[in-house]
Amino acid sequence: MTVWEALAVLAAGMGAGAINVVVGSGTLITFPVLLGVGLPPITANVSNSLGLVPGSVSGAIGYRRELRGQRRRVVRFGIAALLGGLAGAVLLLALPSDAFDAIVPALIAVALVLVVLQPRLSAAVKARRARNGTTPHRDGGLGLLTGLLLASAYGGYFGAAQGVLYISLMGLLLDEDLQRLNALKNVLALLVNGVAALFFLFVADFDWTAVVLIAVGSALGGQIGAKIGRRLSPTVLRGVIVTVGIVAIAQLLLR
Numbered sequence: 001m002t003v004w005e006a007l008a009v010l011a012a013g014m015g016a017g018a019i020n021v022v023v024g025s026g027t028l029i030t031f032p033v034l035l036g037v038g039l040p041p042i043t044a045n046v047s048n049s050l051g052l053v054p055g056s057v058s059g060a061i062g063y064r065r066e067l068r069g070q071r072r073r074v075v076r077f078g079i080a081a082l083l084g085g086l087a088g089a090v091l092l093l094a095l096p097s098d099a100f101d102a103i104v105p106a107l108i109a110v111a112l113v114l115v116v117l118q119p120r121l122s123a124a125v126k127a128r129r130a131r132n133g134t135t136p137h138r139d140g141g142l143g144l145l146t147g148l149l150l151a152s153a154y155g156g157y158f159g160a161a162q163g164v165l166y167i168s169l170m171g172l173l174l175d176e177d178l179q180r181l182n183a184l185k186n187v188l189a190l191l192v193n194g195v196a197a198l199f200f201l202f203v204a205d206f207d208w209t210a211v212v213l214i215a216v217g218s219a220l221g222g223q224i225g226a227k228i229g230r231r232l233s234p235t236v237l238r239g240v241i242v243t244v245g246i247v248a249i250a251q252l253l254l255r
Contacts, residue, residue, distance in 0.1 A: 005037040006213055008033055009033055009214060010214075012029050012033040013030060013052075013214035013215070013221065014220050014224070015029045015030075016029045016052060017052070017055030017218030017219060017220065017222040017224075018221035018222070020055055020059060020186075020218070020222070020225065021062060021063070021222050021229055022182075022232070023163050026221075027048055027052070028247065030051070030052070031044055034207075034210055037210075039207055042092070042204070043206060045158065046206045047210040047214070048214060049196045049197050049200060051213070051215045052159075052193050053193045053194055054215045054219040055214075055215075055217075055219055055222040056186065056189050056194070056218075056222070057219070057222070058218070058221075059186040059190075059223075059226055060183075060186045062222060062227065063179075063182065063186050063226055063229075066179050066180045066183035067183045070183070070184060073139055074187055077139075077188055078188065080148045080149040081152040081195075082191050082192075083149060084149040084150065084151065084152025084153040084155070084192065085153070085156035085191060085192030085193070086195050086196070086199060087152075087156060088152065088155060088192070089157070089199040091156070091157050092157045092158070093204060105249045105253055107165070109249055112164065112246065112249075140169075140170065140173035141173065143173060144169055144174070147169040152188065152192045155189065155193075155196075156192055162189060162192070166181075170184060170185070179229075182229060
């Protein structure tokens with residue numbers, strides 16, 4: 001790797017760390033850069049997963065204030081994230097990439113529709129509960145847990161727009177402020193990246209230079225992203241999520 005290639009990977013890591021904290025989809029920045037400097041696709045994906053772990057830690061710390069009072073959710077959702085992330089990491093090495101990549105753009109598109117419609121859908125759900133005299137499940141129930149498990153499996157496999165999936169699911173099924181949901185999303189992403197990285201350390205090939213450069217960049221970017229993301233209004237944050245998701249779909253279809 002030349003000096004200029006190393007700087008490009010470092011810069012990509014910073015960008016990915018920042019965008020992961022605000023929305024997710026930082027992989028769409030780092031993965032193409034790693035391919036561009038000559039890494040094979042699987043090696044690039046594994047190196048990327050390892051390198052983004054410090055960025056996830058940095059982002060979770062940056063959003064620690066919004067995590068107050070959500071310990072129960074962190075534990076409940078965290079178990080699903082760990083199991084799903086490990087399953088996705090196993091699938092990455094066991095299955096041909098084409099088999100899974102074919103459904104990724106459609107999955108992201110569904111998530112974006114849910115993000116856009118989330119305020120209306122949530123209002124409709126609340127109205128229905130009011131008519132029926134029922135109260136929402138504090139943690140979203142089995143439906144949310146199952147959705148997060150599947151989203152985490154996808155995250156362990158590739159991870160592009162994983163945050164979009166998390167936000168859309170939790171926004172629909174939890175009566176909660178979007179910034180607090182974003183804080184939860186960062187913790188779940190940390191757990192998925194962490195368990196996938198631990199698995200890859202023992203069974204997969206990776207490039208240590210790329211890992212270190214992305215790790216340093218993503219840790220710095222995570223702090224930048226936390227400062228920016230926490231200041232965004234729910235409407236602006238939702239707009240950023242949709243924009244990044246559309247770019248993700250375009251890039252996945254064109255690559």
